[in-house]
Amino acid sequence: MTQVYNHILFVMGVSGSGKSTIGKLLAEALDYPFFDGDDFHPDVNIEKMSAGKPLNDEDRYDWLVALNILAKNNLVKGAVIACSALKESYRDLLQAGISKGVYYIYLKGSFQEVLERLQQRKGHYMPLELLQSQFDVLSPPKNAIVVKINQQPEKMVHTILTALDT
Ligand SMILES: Nc1ncnc2c1ncn2[C@@H]1O[C@H](COP(=O)(O)OP(=O)(O)O)[C@@H](O)[C@H]1O
Numbered sequence: 001m002t003q004v005y006n007h008i009l010f011v012m013g014v015s016g017s018g019k020s021t022i023g024k025l026l027a028e029a030l031d032y033p034f035f036d037g038d039d040f041h042p043d044v045n046i047e048k049m050s051a052g053k054p055l056n057d058e059d060r061y062d063w064l065v066a067l068n069i070l071a072k073n074n075l076v077k078g079a080v081i082a083c084s085a086l087k088e089s090y091r092d093l094l095q096a097g098i099s100k101g102v103y104y105i106y107l108k109g110s111f112q113e114v115l116e117r118l119q120q121r122k123g124h125y126m127p128l129e130l131l132q133s134q135f136d137v138l139s140p141p142k143n144a145i146v147v148k149i150n151q152q153p154e155k156m157v158h159t160i161l162t163a164l165d166t
């Protein structure tokens, strides 16, 4: 497999679409560091989501800026960053000041598919009730690498690596 260097790969999609699972495997395959966007939310955002309230643009602003700084700090090494990146304006913030090498990998699934995943996931603060709000806000980029979520993780990673190679 040809290695791909110096890319910033944002694995995006709604809560429960598989960003952390696929992002970790992808990072391993590429020998890139993996960062989970969830770990960069301020406590106040986690508290808000835990209380069943969706984040708004203002809530997400500092978080997206933090992820943009993270991306810039990893341009040389490359990185896989799991981040919902639901809207174009959020992606503009994520990639601000980075002229090339940014890719979005959109994990695409239906509401029902993702709901089933969330119902099985244990020990996560994100309530199921917020899933509809995530789909409501979701506006994926036209140039994303799109991967359907109803497949084995290893197959999904293979699809992504092939798309990056071409
Ligand atoms: N391709 C897949 N097939 C089956 N289960 C998956 C797949 N990807 C993720 N999962 C499971 O779905 C749940 C949500 O995945 P997760 O990676 O936490 O999503 P996200 O980071 O987008 O919230 C987890 O329980 C995870 O183990």
Ligand SMILES: O=C(O)[C@H](O)[C@@H](O)[C@H](O)[C@H](O)COP(=O)(O)O
Residues within 6 Å of the ligand: 014, 015, 016, 019, 020, 038, 041, 049, 055, 060, 084, 085, 124, 126, 134
């Ligand atoms: O922008 C947002 O509303 C949040 O980032 C959200 O999309 C994210 O999904 C949560 O942090 C839950 O984390 P999981 O994606 O791991 O469920």
